[in-house]
Amino acid sequence: MKQLITIGLLSILGLSSKIVSAQIQLPIIDMHLHSYGEIWSKERYCFPEPCEKAQTVASDGAQLLSLTIEQMDKQNIVLGVLSGHDYELNTTWVDVDPRFLFGYLVYEPDEIDLEHLNEDIEERKIKIMGEITSQYKGYSMNDPKLDTVFSIAEANDLPVLVHCAGLGGSSHFPIEKGNPVSLNDVIRKHPKLRLYVENAAWPFGDEMIALMYTNPNVYADLSTISWIIPRTTFHSYLRKLVDAGLSDRLMFGSDQMIWPESIDIAIDAINSADFLSDKQKRDIFYNNAARFLKLSQEDIDKHHNRIKATSD
Numbered sequence: 001m002k003q004l005i006t007i008g009l010l011s012i013l014g015l016s017s018k019i020v021s022a023q024i025q026l027p028i029i030d031m032h033l034h035s036y037g038e039i040w041s042k043e044r045y046c047f048p049e050p051c052e053k054a055q056t057v058a059s060d061g062a063q064l065l066s067l068t069i070e071q072m073d074k075q076n077i078v079l080g081v082l083s084g085h086d087y088e089l090n091t092t093w094v095d096v097d098p099r100f101l102f103g104y105l106v107y108e109p110d111e112i113d114l115e116h117l118n119e120d121i122e123e124r125k126i127k128i129m130g131e132i133t134s135q136y137k138g139y140s141m142n143d144p145k146l147d148t149v150f151s152i153a154e155a156n157d158l159p160v161l162v163h164c165a166g167l168g169g170s171s172h173f174p175i176e177k178g179n180p181v182s183l184n185d186v187i188r189k190h191p192k193l194r195l196y197v198e199n200a201a202w203p204f205g206d207e208m209i210a211l212m213y214t215n216p217n218v219y220a221d222l223s224t225i226s227w228i229i230p231r232t233t234f235h236s237y238l239r240k241l242v243d244a245g246l247s248d249r250l251m252f253g254s255d256q257m258i259w260p261e262s263i264d265i266a267i268d269a270i271n272s273a274d275f276l277s278d279k280q281k282r283d284i285f286y287n288n289a290a291r292f293l294k295l296s297q298e299d300i301d302k303h304h305n306r307i308k309a310t311s312d
């Protein structure tokens, strides 16, 4: 489904009897973006397979920010969860564009400055707890060292983004640590937690379905897998979740990292899923995230009233 609806406006604007067409571009919420100051690879990857066009890699941090904003403008992304290893840099991005929601990235739980974290939550600077990337350091999600983070998020009603996937990537990240079943312990202990799981925990589909069935407040994003794995593999995983009745808890995310064009590719991955209804696509692109983030009706109306372009 194209995110554009063309409407005809007769001369209500006093522009003669000619039909004026305006394109309303429906809003999208990106639940998974990152800030980087240094570009850690020059590799122009070409995902998904089969390769059509290699993605542009940002030349430096400033260009990454400007190209990310360019993509957000083009796709009418009205909000984007932003996390980054560099706290100050993340702050700068949020200051540059208020559409970014500050995400507090957690890597090594022992290194968290709790006083600072609590202050920033109190001042409402931090909007999301996450991404929690501690799996890369070898921690399971139910490791007691992460309990403080989940307790703070629950007490402050902060949404939590957890990295959870069966892709190792390093010797510190054994495959089993990506199994989302470990989150069941966390939710039992923190029943009010508003949790969403990156990549819908691909490829642990059965386990993710079990987790979401058991815990109705668990959501998932469709981020990196929407462009990094072969398109057919992504579609069959998405279909499995949708067939299980979970399309009202799946959310769009790009995880653009240093390749801003992956935002486009990730959107196309959803749009080209011909087994999804138009309503399911809108739910994934916007409605589910709006509910999960507890957006006000006023904000939702504002997001839907942005007219993209007028012509003819």
Ligand SMILES: [Zn+2]
Binding pocket: 032, 034, 131, 255
């Ligand atoms: Zn990420």
